[in-house]
Amino acid sequence: MTSEPEPATGAAERRPRVRRGLVIVNTGEGKGKTTAALGVMFRAWGRDFRTRMFQFIKTAGARFGEHRAAERIGIPIEAGGDGCTIRSKDTEQAAALAAQQWERCKEAILSGEHDLIVLDELAYVLHYGWVPTADVIETLRRRPEGMHVIVTGRYAPQELIDFADLVTDMRVIKHPYRDQGIKAQLGIEL
Amino acid sequence: MTSEPEPATGAAERRPRVRRGLVIVNTGEGKGKTTAALGVMFRAWGRDFRTRMFQFIKTAGARFGEHRAAERIGIPIEAGGDGCTIRSKDTEQAAALAAQQWERCKEAILSGEHDLIVLDELAYVLHYGWVPTADVIETLRRRPEGMHVIVTGRYAPQELIDFADLVTDMRVIKHPYRDQGIKAQLGIEL
Numbered sequence: 475m476t477s478e479p480e481p482a483t484g485a486a487e488r489r490p491r492v493r494r495g496l497v498i499v500n501t502g503e504g505k506g507k508t509t510a511a512l513g514v515m516f517r518a519w520g521r522d523f524r525t526r527m528f529q530f531i532k533t534a535g536a537r538f539g540e541h542r543a544a545e546r547i548g549i550p551i552e553a554g555g556d557g558c559t560i561r562s563k564d565t566e567q568a569a570a571l572a573a574q575q576w577e578r579c580k581e582a583i584l585s586g587e588h589d590l591i592v593l594d595e596l597a598y599v600l601h602y603g604w605v606p607t608a609d610v611i612e613t614l615r616r617r618p619e620g621m622h623v624i625v626t627g628r629y630a631p632q633e634l635i636d637f638a639d640l641v642t643d644m645r646v647i648k649h650p651y652r653d654q655g656i657k658a659q660l661g662i663e664l
Numbered sequence: 665m666t667s668e669p670e671p672a673t674g675a676a677e678r679r680p681r682v683r684r685g686l687v688i689v690n691t692g693e694g695k696g697k698t699t700a701a702l703g704v705m706f707r708a709w710g711r712d713f714r715t716r717m718f719q720f721i722k723t724a725g726a727r728f729g730e731h732r733a734a735e736r737i738g739i740p741i742e743a744g745g746d747g748c749t750i751r752s753k754d755t756e757q758a759a760a761l762a763a764q765q766w767e768r769c770k771e772a773i774l775s776g777e778h779d780l781i782v783l784d785e786l787a788y789v790l791h792y793g794w795v796p797t798a799d800v801i802e803t804l805r806r807r808p809e810g811m812h813v814i815v816t817g818r819y820a821p822q823e824l825i826d827f828a829d830l831v832t833d834m835r836v837i838k839h840p841y842r843d844q845g846i847k848a849q850l851g852i853e854l
Contacts, residue, residue: 494846500696504832510696512703513730514852520733521851540703543710547737589851622852639846641837642694648831656684656829661711661779662704662812 495621497614497638501597501630504644505663511592511624512540518622519547523589527551528579530572530627531595538664552578572604580609586618597627600634607631685811687804687828691787691820694834695853701782701814702730708812709737713779717741718769720762720817721785728854742768762794770799776808787817790824797821 498514500507511527518525527544529551536553544551554575579593600607611633614623625634635641650656658664688704690697701717708715717734719741726743734741744765769783790797801823804813815824825831840846848854 494840494849496840496846496849496852498852499837501837502835505830506690506696506700506703506832506834509703509707510700512706513696513699513701514703516702516706516733517699517729517854518851520729520731520736523851539707539710541710543706546710622849635837638838639840639844640695642696643835643837644696645692645833645835646831647689647691647825647833648828650684650686650829654829656686659684659686659812661708661713662686662688664707 493620495617495619495623496640498622498624499597499630499634499638499641500624500626500644501628501635501641502644503628504646505649506644507626507628508540508594510642510644511594511626514622514624515544515549515590515592518590519549524587525549525590525592526582526588527592527594528554528575528582528596529594530554530575530599539661569602569604572599576605576610580613583613583617583621583623586621588621590622590624592624592626595627596625597630597634599627600631601627601629607633610634611637683810685807685809685813686830688812688814689787689820689824689828689831690814690816690834691818691825691831692834693818694836695839696834697816697818698730698784700832700834701784701816704812704814705734705739705780705782708780709739714777715739715780715782716772716778717782717784718744718765718772718786719784720744720765720789729851759792759794762789766795766800770803773803773807773811773813776811778811780812780814782814782816785817786815787820787824789817790821791817791819797823800824801827 500510515525515527527549531554541551554571582588583591596610599605600610614637617623651658690700705715705717717739721744731741744761769781772778773781786800789795790800804827807813841848
């Protein structure tokens with residue numbers, strides 16, 4: 475851990491910068507994993523990056539703030555289908571949907587048509603073994619040079635953490651749902 | 665800590681939802697504090713929230729991805745002036761700039777013209793005592809009902825954590841700058 479403030483971006487901006495595709499993992503029990511990935515997408519869009527997000531777990535057809543916003547600025551967010559959750563009664567179906575979604579991701583990653591791809595909740599899916607971590611790492615290894623990939627979700631497997639360049643653990647200090655019974659807020663969490 | 669997956673947003677969507685303005689704090693040594701705030705701004709924009717971001721610390725005139733993106737969609741991001749950092753040679757000037765910026769924030773918070781205000785790096789500024797935490801908490805207490813405020817930055821003071829509804833600690837597991845000497849990437853971190 476450093477006690478330095480955020481990187482001195484002013485000075486950094488003036489130095490030549492080598493583009494290096496990063497594999498970023500946002501994991502942990504806290505809030506902000508998907509949200510930080512959305513923040514990077516937003517920033518990347520400001521730099522005219524070709525960006526795409528694939529969602530595992532989350533409900534197909536959901537029209538949350540991020541879907542509305544992404545649609546407005548032309549970033550595709552592709553949902554992986556309803557019922558893709560461990561709480562689903564049909565775990566086999568959930569696993570099949572996740573595997574299908576991963577095939578789409580893999581194609582997109584290897585296509586070379588994107589600068590940034592977000593694989594939302596993939597870590598969770600890997601944890602449950604619905605998609606093999608080795609296949610994901612192999613695909614990331616074969617990705618086009620300079621391409622950034624963000625994986626979010628709880629329980630990121632150690633092999634993925636070992637492979638990644640940047641890993642952040644989002645920890646709950648205080649949670650309004652857990653601590654005060656406040657429901658998720660539109661425009662903030664949904 | 666819960667071992668539940670993310671909230672079952674499908675079901676939650678169907679239940680009536682009471683709007684409740686949240687005070688959110690993103691703190692810790694890791695990446696993603698500002699980035700997650702940008703993600704919420706993006707989501708909020710998708711819900712047509714009136715949103716505004718004030719930056720402490722960061723360089724005035726910086727044209728990072730987030731500034732470019734925010735400008736395109738008409739969200740004002742207002743920088744607090746150059747040199748507003750503890751690394752500045754002139755700490756007195758840094759403190760004065762932070763105090764000035766806080767006065768602008770306060771006015772915006774109390775104006776009732778916004779649904780979401782992001783106070784980027786304010787926690788850091790509070791830690792150094794450049795703005796009194798008590799004044800911030802008092803202002804947040806007096807904010808219009810339903811207004812959400814996000815404070816980011818390292819070293820969030822305990823009083824602010826106690827007052828907030830949602831607090832996340834972003835922890836570094838692996839950092840490309842620290843661990844591999846990779847510079848911050850355009851479109852991802854800048």
